[in-house]
Amino acid sequence: MRQRSPAFPVGLYGMLLFALCWLTLPPVFAPLERWLVGATCLLPRTVARWSGDPAVAAATDVRKRREEIGEELAARTRLYDVAGARSLVSGEFEPVLCAVTEVLSDVARRGGASQPAEVRLDRSYAELAGCAEIVTKGDALLGFLQRPGVGVAADDEPGDPARVMLLHHRLARPVCGSLTLPDGEQLRLVVRPAAAVDPAPLCADLWDDPYRAARLDRSGGIVRTATFAGDAPAVPAGMLLGRTRIWGYERLGGAEALTIGVFIVPPVEPRALAHVVLWRHAAAGTVAADARELAAAKFVAATVHDLPGAVNGRHLLAAAQAVPDGAAVVQDGALLGTARGLSFGMALVTSFAASRHRWSLVLMPDGDGRPLELGGEVVHAERNVALLRWQGDPFTGESERLPEGHLFTGSNGPHCPAGLWIGTARQHDVERDLLVITTPADFGARAVQVAIAGGAP
16 A cells, blocks of 8 residues: 655744744834734733722922932033033024934944944924034034935935034045144144044044154044134134044054054044034024924823833833834833833833943033933843943043933933933942942832824834
8 A cells, every 4th residue: 555645734834934034024023013912911901900090109309309400401411512612603603402312323324433423403404594514512523414405414304303414424524623742732634534444433634744643652632623724614723523542553662653543532422422512693593484393202191010020120001102112211200211112002111220222321420510421231230220331421531430420311212302310320339331320219000101202103
C-alpha cells in the first residue's frame, strides 16, 4: 500500500510568516497593535471606575510653590538668554524668546561631528516676520532663522513652525571669527561646519597667520565673531562661537607638538537646546498682522491607574480623546511621565524615573544662577529616586561641579513642553556624571492632565 505524504502545515507557516512581518515591519502593524492593546485595557479601565474617584495628590500650598518655581525659571531664562547679546545687537532690534519644540536628528539633518543641526520653534514663520536671521543664546551665536520656501525650508509654509539652521549644519555658511591668544593677540579665521566624522561640530579654516595657527598646542581658546573690512554687518562682532579643540600629536620629550587641525566646540549641546532668542526690528511691531499663531499644547483632563508592579513606574491612563506618543502627563504642575498612545483614549504611562530614553532637561540652580541646559538618560531608579547620566552644559564646562537645584523638562517634542517641573536634583557624591533626582512619590488613582499639541494626534 502506498503511504500518503503528510499534509503541508499551511497554518503553522502562515503564522510564522505573519510573526516575521510583525517583527520586521513594526510601523505597518502599529495601528493594529494599538487597537488590540487598547481593547485589552478596556476591562481594567471599567473595573477601575468602581474603585472610587481619583484623588489629587498635592496640597494647595505645594501646587502654588511649584507654580512659583516655574515662574522663576521663566524669568531667569529670559534674563540670561537675552542679556548677553543685548549689548552686541543693534538697539533697533528687540528680543523674542522662543522655545525649541523639536530637535531634528535624522541623518539628513545632522551636521559636523554627526550632531543634530536643525531645530523647530514654538512660533511660526509668520509670527517671526521682521526678525533678523541671527539666532542667539546669551552672548553666543547659534545659527540662522530660515525663510519658508527657501533652502532647507523649501517645503515649509508661513504658518509652519519656524526652522533654525545651526552653525554646524552642512549647508550653513561660514562665519568670520577671531581667536584670542594667551599673549592677548588676535588670530583671524573662518569658522565653518566640520565633517560628520570630525571630533567637533565646527572647524577653523583660512587663518590670517597659518604659521602661528599650526603652532597652537592648547585647547580651550575662545573664538568670537569678527567683521572684516568691507563686510556687511549681518552678524555682530563679539558673539561667542565656541572653544577650540586641538587635533594632532602631543608634545613628546623635546619634540614640538604637531597640530593637524583646529576644531571648535559650540557653547550649546544641540540635543539639550530648550530656548533661543531671535531679534525683531522695532519697526515690524509685536507680531505681523498676517501672522497665524501656532496652537500651543493644551492640557486635557485624564486619570491614571496603577498597573501591576506600579512601583516600577508603569501606569494606565484614560482620557476623553486620543493620546499621542510622547505626551507629557502632569499632576499639579509636576511631570509624572510620558505616554504611549493606544486606542479608545487610553495610553500606557512610564514615569520619569522608569524611563530609559534620552531627555532634554533644564537645571535651575538654587539661588540666582543661570539655568543650565543638559541632556541625559536615567540609568537606575528606586521608587521615586532616579540616577541620571548627564552630558555637560558647554557654558559651564565638564570639569565644574553642578549646583543643586530644581530640574525641568527641556525640548522633548511638541507634546512635552519645556518648563515642566520634574523634581529636585543634586550631583552624585562620587560619580560626577550622575545626577540624583528626587521626584514626587504618589500612587493609586490620580487626576492628571495630558499635554497635547494643537492639531494632534
